[in-house]
Each structure stands twice: as C-alpha cells, then as structure tokens.
Amino acid sequence: MTFPLDQIFVVAKQWMRGYVPPIAWPVTSAILSVVPILIAFPLLFAITTLLERKGLGRIQNRYGPNRTGPWGLFQPIADGVKSLTKEDIVPLTADHAVHFLAPLLLVAAAFLAYAVLPIGRNMVLVDLNAGVLYFFAVGSVVELAVFMAGWSSRSKYSLLGAMRAIAQMISYEVPLVLATVVVIMQAGSLSTVSIVEKQEGYSGIWLHAHSGFIGIIPHWFVFTPWGFVGFVLFMIAATAESNRSPFDLPEGESEIIAGYYIEYSGFKFALFFLGEYLGMFATSGMAITLFLGGWNAPFSFFTWIPTYVWFFAKLLTLIGGFIWIRGTLPRLRMDQLMNLAWEFILPMAILNMLVAGVWHFMPGGPLRWLVCIVIIAIPCVLLSRRLKRKKKFEIRTYSFAN
C-alpha cells in the first residue's frame, strides 16, 4: 500500500535529519516538521484570496482581479507588498500592548491547530491521544484574541464587533463540539490519526479479471446517517466559527464597518486576515479528518495518488464550497443567527448522538438505515418549520445592562 511518492516527505525528513548529530535530533525533526506547515498554509492562504476574489467576481458577473500578471495571478504578491509597506496606524487612546498582541495571539492560535491534523500517511506533527480535544482547546484561544483586538482599540465599533464575534463563537462552539462527539463515539478514540485509520477500506465489487477488487464506496463516516448529519452540522458551525458569510455579522461592513479589526491597518490587518483564513483551513481540515476519511483516496483504484494530494484536494473542495456559499447567501440577522444555533443545530446535534448510538447497537442492514433516517428526518422537518414561524418583535429592555 505504501508507495515511494507517498512517503517522499517522510523519507526526505529522515534523510535531512541524518546530517546532524543524534543529540540534536528532537530539535531538528521538530523544525523540519513545523517549517513546511508554516510555509504551505500561508501559501494556500495566498492562493485562496485570489481564488475567492476570482470566484466571487464570476458569481457577481464581473472579472475580479486581472491586472497584476497573467490573469491577475500575482495579485496575492501585490497585496502582500502593499500591506507590508502601509503605515501602521494605532489609535492615540488605544491600549498599545494589547493592541499589538491581539493579531499575534490570533495567528499563533490558528497555527497551533495544525499540530494534530494528519495531512498524509505518517504526516502528522504530534499524534496526541487527546488530539480532537487539543484542537478545540486551541480554538477557544481565538475568542480571547478577538476580545483583545476589540477592547484595546477603544472604539465603539470595535467593541460591538468583538461582542458580536464572541457571542457567535460561544454559541456555535457548542454544536461544533457536539457534532464531533458522534465520530468519537464511533471511532472510540480522540486521536486524529486513529480516527482517519478507522475510515480506511472500501465496499465494492470483486472482478475476476486482472483488476481484482474495485472499491467504489469508501468507509468514510460521512456515508452513514449520523456521519452525514454530523458533517452538515459541523460545516454550518465551522462557517459561523470562522465568521464567514452568511454568518459575518461581526464584520458587517454596512453596520459596524469591519468589527473588531477596524482600527488595524497595514500588516496587522493582514495578520487578522491570515488568522481568519488559517482558522477556516484548520476547521475544514478537521472536518476532512473526522468525516471525509482524512487522507484516504475516494476509490480503491486511486490509492496510487499520494495521500497528501488527497488531503489538499479535499481541502480545496471545501474552500470552494465556502466561497460559493459566500457568493450566494445573504447575511443573517442577529436573532436568526442565535435561533439557528440554539433551536435547530443544537437539538439536531444532540439527536444525532442518539442516532449514532442506535446505529452502533442495531444489526447492519437496510432496517438500520431506515430507522436512523426516520429518527433524523422527522425532528429536522419539525424544527425547521418552527424556525420559519413568524416571530413578533418588541423593544427589548435589559435588566442588568444599560
């Protein structure tokens, strides 16, 4: 199963490590593992900004960037140079230390999440036995960075944006974690590597000819009722966590201009941008690891393609989905946002845990599929009808804040 091209990076790391004395091996291997991540994902960020602007341009019936280089390909470089040479403006009354630290903390926390993502076979920085827990623990630091940015700017818009962002992140963190629980229940492990290994293998047909076994349905968790529901809920919550449209209220250009990073300029602004996209890639990577089979190939006759290629192909597909959704859906209202989280996604996530239990204890076969689909479908319809009901709005009075 292991092909030379698949393990080329692992072999290259071993080979490069061979040039230093054994006492420096831990440090060298750490550097050799971290540096590619520090290069690859910001590079992916640069590509994504271009793809996003091009894609949104197409959706909105315009060209998008097309002046720098052929087809506007050098646009990310131009953007980078621009943000580096721009003046760094800090408001006079801002809290300088916190204002400076906020973007750094955001980017550092975003990078930390990549430590447990298995990018390919044998290609994970650390295989913690509480890997999924680590991922969410690191993710919760982002909220603090957002608060620091919003508060230290001493601007009403920043503070409003930060309050919105934190309220949204806290609300959607609960369903995000609960949507993950089904996978942990089924895989029986919190380690990302063993979750991916549990999704290896295919269902398919035997051919007597030279080709032998052909697997067409991979054993990914998304191809089960609980896995599919978990994946959809996870992606909705992930969109909200990364403050992307249609959940981009914290930025809300038309209401609060740019939210918590309005007072940032130049490279610090670029760092916020980077941190936000890195967070989106990391949650997408986690969704791939948990539901889409990690680095596994979709068909058994494609296993000759290196595993890291599959990981990045899946990641780019999800990014494409994010861009498509951003170009398609309008922004939600604040009350719709909260109602969706607490009245629809959260009950569905809890129900999904029940479904995962039923799936585990029922014997395999069509009946199991039917029972699980019925358990999901009926509450889903009822809850969404409840959400659609017209709500009366009144002026709110606050008991403890004025």
Place this chain on the structure above:
Amino acid sequence: MTVAFFILALLTVAGTAAAMGLRNAVHCVLALTLGFAGVAAIYLQLDAQFVGLTQIMVYVGAVAILAVFAIMMTHSPGPAKPAAYSSYWILGGLVAAAVFAVLAWAIHSDSASLQPLPVQPEVTVQQIGDALMHHFVLPLEIMGLLLTAALIGAVVIAMDRSEEPK
C-alpha cells in the same frame, strides 16, 4: 525539574502576580489568563493531557471570556483608575506567609512526600472515560444535575420580567 518546568513556573507566577498588581481590570484578567495557560502547560509537561487541555478549554476559553464579558458590560472603557490597594497589606502578607508555612510544613512532614515516586502510570483519555462511565458514574450524574439546575436558574434570572409567565 527541567528547564521547561522553570520557564513555565516563572510564566505562571508572573502572570498571577501581574493579575494582582495591574491597575486595569482587563489587563488583570489577561494576566490571569496567562497564569491559567501556564498551569495548563505544566499539566501537559507532566503528560496529563486530558487535565491540561481541559484546563485550557475551561479556564482560557470560558472563564476568561466570562470575566472580560462581565467587565465589558459593567465598566465603561476609559482611563485607568488608581488601583485598589488595601491598607492592610502588612496583615495580608502575614496571613499569606502563615498559610504558606503551614502548607510547607504539612507537605514536608507527610510521609508520602518522602517516599520515592512510583513509576509514572500511563493514563490515557480512554481510561479516564472508562472510570467516569463505570466507577464514578453516580457522581458524574449528580454533577450534571447540579449544573443543569444552575443553568435553569441563570435563565430564570435573565428572563424578561415585564412579560407575564404563561
């Protein structure tokens, strides 16, 4: 007692000390968060992954956010106010020293601390889960009930009063 431990201990002590000494309430919370993170890192350094990560998730992700939210709601952002140093700091220092002395004496005189440490057991998250689900299932359920009651209480307090209960 490695270099990593000393760095983390220094970070934790500096963070918590700054939390007491700084003048701005938000700075205090941020410094305290640094202390929490330092403690979490010490847990992780001792290979207690579950405790360390839960410490980050609960204290950095929830408690610190709750504290800053409370400050944002109640304080208006403005120039820092003079710190509320107590005039009883000599008395306070004496109490702190006495508590430290008693604790140090208790630990030192305890026979358990003098015995050599047993071989470090390999505790995985799975074992913790097994223990919670089999041996400690009743305390876990009671804790869950207590937290649910607290949650309902919080909702009742925050509920709109002008509306008549239906």
